[in-house]
Amino acid sequence: MGGIGQAFVQEPEQRPKPSTIEVDGIPVIDMSVSGTGGIEKLASEIGNACRKWGFFQVINHGVPLELRQRVEKVAKAFFDLPIEEKRKAKRDDLNFTGYHDEEHTKNVRDWKEVFDMLIEDPTFLPASPDPDDEEIRTYSNKWPENPPEFRETCQEYCREVEKLAFKLLELISLSLGLPANRLSDFFKHQTGMLRLNYYPPCPSPELALGVGRHRDGGALTVLAQDDVGGLQIRRQSDGEWIPIKPIPNAYIINIADALQVWSNDLYVSAEHRVVVNSEQERFSIPFFFFPSHYVKVKPLEELVNEQNPAMYKEYSWGKYYINRTGSNYKKLEAENLQIDHFKTPESE
Numbered sequence: 001m002g003g004i005g006q007a008f009v010q011e012p013e014q015r016p017k018p019s020t021i022e023v024d025g026i027p028v029i030d031m032s033v034s035g036t037g038g039i040e041k042l043a044s045e046i047g048n049a050c051r052k053w054g055f056f057q058v059i060n061h062g063v064p065l066e067l068r069q070r071v072e073k074v075a076k077a078f079f080d081l082p083i084e085e086k087r088k089a090k091r092d093d094l095n096f097t098g099y100h101d102e103e104h105t106k107n108v109r110d111w112k113e114v115f116d117m118l119i120e121d122p123t124f125l126p127a128s129p130d131p132d133d134e135e136i137r138t139y140s141n142k143w144p145e146n147p148p149e150f151r152e153t154c155q156e157y158c159r160e161v162e163k164l165a166f167k168l169l170e171l172i173s174l175s176l177g178l179p180a181n182r183l184s185d186f187f188k189h190q191t192g193m194l195r196l197n198y199y200p201p202c203p204s205p206e207l208a209l210g211v212g213r214h215r216d217g218g219a220l221t222v223l224a225q226d227d228v229g230g231l232q233i234r235r236q237s238d239g240e241w242i243p244i245k246p247i248p249n250a251y252i253i254n255i256a257d258a259l260q261v262w263s264n265d266l267y268v269s270a271e272h273r274v275v276v277n278s279e280q281e282r283f284s285i286p287f288f289f290f291p292s293h294y295v296k297v298k299p300l301e302e303l304v305n306e307q308n309p310a311m312y313k314e315y316s317w318g319k320y321y322i323n324r325t326g327s328n329y330k331k332l333e334a335e336n337l338q339i340d341h342f343k344t345p346e347s348e
Ligand SMILES: O=C(O)CCC(=O)C(=O)O
Pocket: 195, 197, 211, 216, 223, 225, 230, 231, 272, 273, 274, 283, 284, 285, 286
């Protein structure tokens, strides 16, 4: 199979096609605000992007460039280590943080290695997906010994990107016509994580994917990608896969499932995937912003009325997350839990 294992081979309809389309990409939004009405204008640009694409890029976002460069450097230094060294910080059955090189998306293995860390240490999550099980488990980060500055750099970076995530959450609330802090309380004990993604060159990029098509399960993702490119999103209008052009120092922001539900389908959690190439390695760093485990996710009351009935039934974020985490990393017979499973009859 062209030098890659069978586990990595995508079904023919999922394989990437050489792209010839030249398209206008997702909106690029300048977050520096000036003058009266600046915030409203910014919120409205964000709202439009969330409705049309569920994706946008931001510039002048406030995360120091020097810090981003430092985190990129420790990520590269870590993934350059020998595999035995990386596996010392490996994910295990009790703790899903750390290094992992066997992730599956939709049951096909992804051509990548990852390192996951929790933003809050410790993080509290349900012990099991069983709705009757009230036990809460405490998770802590696993850190590699090398490079020595790994832990401190990643922690510092998490704090800065978290500020940006809260700022975006406020702008998104405003864009929905709600008070800026409407969504903030859902994140008092946020359960999110920072992931370092490493996509090695792939001998058969036409057969495999770095990450198979998926939607992000949390609320919001703040992604740093390097200059190689490979991320593609599925356009709402025609289902075409659109490449997201790397813009130096920008962040890619995407609406994830909980925001689609809170907005009662006004905003979209768009499907995306990553294609790989045979020449260059690629790095990306998503910050996944997730609510507190006890948050019950459902369409916001202010957005529901007789003309706009609730499109989703309520679900517990913690139970949903644990259900998906338990299934995400293994090859399964069935598709893992998706928000579509909570659609109401009114939404049909
Ligand atoms: O590497 C990327 O550009 C995106 C990765 C991604 O979609 C994810 O980790 O959820």
